[in-house]
Amino acid sequence: MEIIQILITLGILMILVIPMGKYLFKVISGEKSFIDPCFDRVDGVIYKLTGIKKSEMSWKQYAVSFVATNLIMALLVYLLFRLQGVLVLNPDGNKSMNPLLAFNTAISFITNTNLQHYSGEWGMTYFTQMAAVTFLMFTSAASGFSVAAAFIRGITGKSETVGNFFVDMVRVITRVLLPLSIIVTLILVWQGVPQTLEGTKTITTLQGSYQDIPLGPVASMESIKHIGTNGGGFFGANSAHPFENPTPLSNLIEIISMMLIPASLVYAFGIMLKNKKQAWVLFAAMSILFLISLPICYLSEAGGNPILAGAGLSQSMGNMEGKEVRFGIAQSSLFTTVTTAFTTGSVNNMHDSLTPLGGLVPLFQMMLNVVFGGEGVGFMNIIMYAILAVFLSGLMVGRTPEFLGKKIEGREMKLIAIAILIHPFIILMPTAISLISHQGLSAITNPGFHGLSQVLYEFTSSAANNGSGFEGLVDNTPFWNILTAIVMFAGRYLSIIILLAVAGSLASKRLIPAGVGTFRTDKAIFAFILVAVVLIVGALTFFPALALGPIAEQLTLGK
């Protein structure tokens, strides 16, 4: 049963990828779809009210529109966080955020990271949970999806323009994110996720003491949290909280919701390119990485904690510390692997209490940041690595590398080299800074090698715009709020802008027909080359840090 439930979940995803991919293609390309009569009218009203014209943009105009819109949204939300204490819908009387926490939280949600240095129970009001957090969950996901759409148009198209950012934003929200969220919200409420404006309820227990039952508009946030690969919880415990994820069925829905759009986007790319084989090769490469990670996490958690076995607590159920009974080992390790592969960052068990190797899996997947990845940007990273793989293969056989019929030259490779190097830089440098500073070290709550993992995980999660954490870390301090905000910001905007530049550069190139000597990237062999490149680049950069953290903890556990 353990393995079967995992296989069925992945099977359901595979059934959904093709129809969803076709639909996403229609949304991106503007081709006719069955729901146009309804949504064209809705979009028309929005375009009219906001003054959006359907003009084409160059990659630079597109990037500027993306950054400007995100900036305005982040500013608005920052103000809401600062003022929430005096605004409406605050039945529990929660306070406004301090400036640095509000800064960190605004950056966190606009960058699709959803790192949380607060807990919803005390840190937010119902108004900000809806109007700030739920709002940004839609728009940050739509922003990521839109830039990916522009990127795909650039690398597959024949014109130099890449679409219109504002039109893309509206279309992806009204045609993809909102309809899916409405369906998933209702399923989640049916399963027991609250959706009310009523404040915390206090009841008298059977033993005559009191219990507080926090409520709120949880389900409407819970759905987009996963569909948009956001990951920020309504409550502190995130999707481990019975009110965010009450049953194995809600868990299944949340897992599928996270995987659906990033996985289907790869297929949509194949239709756009008129070469589905190319899409399946990329899909296969990412699946290989995912299927290597999942069993490591599962087996390690199922093996339990040797120290507790030594203390006399049978570990036949596996490592249950930090996990929920209804999910057990299988649904917990699957959730952990999916939430870090698809960089959502919601958790249904506490990652800080994972076994060392079980915790290495989420850490490593976020370091690679390419195992399908988050809404839109994950796909851009896949292509980035594919171009790198083509380039390295080209070097080995001594030919000018080509990808999708375009020559890969110095300019693109320089940009891609920068994009690839940013990720380890913004993880390892801040980790090093934290480990030599008092403010950094004082946040660590677990002794020994695991303490290093806590710090490394925080920055890896920030850089990958994931948002999960080894939550023991005491991170609501000025030091952590500022440093992680910088890392989240760089992890989001630098790489997106650089990759849009690559797309712009490729868009302006002449298409060259494939010849006899062309290195084919739509053959199975390329999937293996791609996996090797991802693993070599990832492993070489991060292995020393991993060796000092989870690997050292594993080797010394119970010794």
Added chain:
Amino acid sequence: MKVLLRAVTITIALFIICGLIYPLAMTGISQLLFHHEANGSIMEETNGKQVGSELLGQSFTDSRFFHGRISAVNYNTYNSRDKTAYSGPGSGSANLAPSNPELEKRVKKDIDAFLKANPEVRKDDIPADLLTSSGSGLDPDISPEAAKIQIPAISKSTGISISDLEKIVEKYTTGRTLGVFGEPRFNVLKANIEISEKIK
């Protein structure tokens, strides 16, 4: 400048659609369609008194009740209306690493306490879920095995026969969803409500 203006107008439009209309509409529809669930799945005793949510665990220390899992937030349960000791609702675990000596210490202490309260139980038979902390601190469930080993001690304190308690365990145990998903689980609060009505 034109871009900035567009950025402002689209922000306002999406703020209203995604941040206000959508969550409020979902609240309205949910309240109509799933009134019980949308309001926290609150459970009542037969006399109509609200005693908790079927989805949230509670702190049980009385020897006549089934005990739940270790909670880092004490299930948001507190003893008097005086909130000085209690800092408001929370959720989560203690986030102890597997290698943290505190974890080993806590588990050893809890094993000794459990064996003292349940002298019929062998140490090897304690299921791991009972003495590990849940991820949410609010886990409403324990494994059916963790419920069964508590039966002899509860029977002794309440006078309810072992076979009746076995029936209660069976009644409040839910299998895997569709026979496949998740794990079999036993809802502690539901069972304790029944015990509480029996011993009244």
